[in-house]
Amino acid sequence: MKRREFLKLAGAASLASCAPAPQKAAVKPRVLVIGAGFGGATCAKYVAMWDPSIHVVLVDRVREFVSCPISNLVLGGNRTMRDITQSYDGLKKYGIDVLNGEAVEVDSAKKLVKFGRGSQLVYDRLVLSPAVDFLFNEIEGYEAAQQRVLHAWKAGQQTVDLRRQLEAMPDGYVLSVPVAPYRCPPGPYERACQVAHYFKQAKPRSKVLLLDANPDVTSKGPLFKRAWEELYKGIIEYRPNAKVVAVDGNAMTVRTDFDTVRGDVLNVVPPQRAADIALKAGVITTNNRWCDVDWRTMESKAVKGIHVLGDATLSATGMPKSGHMANSQAKVCAAALVELLNGREPNPNPVMNNTCYSFVSDKEVIHVASVHQYDAGQNTIIPVKGAGGVSAARSEIEGQYGWSWARNIWADMLG
């Protein structure tokens, strides 16, 4: 979308906010959504679909959606960037204004968000689905090493660059995992599989060294370990309790509490917190990192009128920071927004679910699934006992379901 249209909408919004009361009644209530990923795009679409009388504006700093789920397959050479990139144009048919811009300030008293270069938008309800930002400064030397040391933990240019590094490298690849919670718990272990799969085909002498700050694999552990043993024996080496504390981009080394290791490619996933705009909006509540919410509405516990979705939230028990989870949270939020903006009570018993597929090779997949129901006694949402679980074993049929999952959830958020 062109900047002048953004400004036009921003101008109209300012006028709307200054309109006298009798006219204001005729103005559509506005939901402003910042962040057009699995949480934000889904929320925007479902609000607009369920109540066309609400004006929905969706803003992101990228012009096309690039999916983190499936992006490890690009690193493995089994999918392309084109496969994981989607247009936002499909949302226009719901009457959603999709704008390109970066939110820089939130004024919750005036119900106003400022964007770069002086534009601003007012809202009746604000939804922040900003994902995570990285705490590079918690790893010594990382900020200086960023030219050579990548995280590729947001799909996009870094995904392309890391793939090029892997293609160019002669020998060893080091991947490090931060202390949980971080975005996409099984992601690092899937990435190790994808890179090892590539090495097996193209560079059989190369190794993957997986340094995990956690005491054990944080998701689908037995299934990943079995894949490493049976598919990538001698290629993947896994070291638990190996927290990376320093990076040297010149010597190409990482240091843990125990030793220093060298790699031709260093892929260091930094510790994370809710993204900067959540900090600026004052919705970070816990450990200076995450945003606690009311799970019936996804409304912030810190600031009224602001709802937070996805990886930025303080996860409830048993709830992973995943795209599917964000999609599920977004629908609870959308339903609540429709009720609230129509002066009704939101659903007191929301249900969410999650299914995360991980590709352990080009064809074989494993999953973890869960269902979450609101518990009024505990004032939170909890996994249903006896439901959910993991794959019995990796399989090609789940490989088909995994790829189907991606196409359906992309369509569910953008189509």
Next chain:
Amino acid sequence: MHPLLIAAALAAAPLAAVAQDSPAARSLAATCASCHGTEGRSVTQEVAPLAGLPREHIAGQMKAFRDGSRPATVMHQIAKGYSDQQIELVADYFSRRPR
């Protein structure tokens, strides 16, 4: 459209409107949409669309997943997370969606 079909569609409209007006059913059904498509209209061959399937069929399959009589890769785990009443609401909702 044949006049009788129009009459049938009009007759069905109040029911459809009631279903659409139930936020609880709509929200429950939306939890299926991540894998089965928005409003149960899957965009892939691998995963079954739910829109327009008979209510009894959807509810029966969910219960078969839950008690293990229909084997599955993941649905047996998902189905156990929903109560009988929730399954009935979801089945009813999808049965009213256009394919």
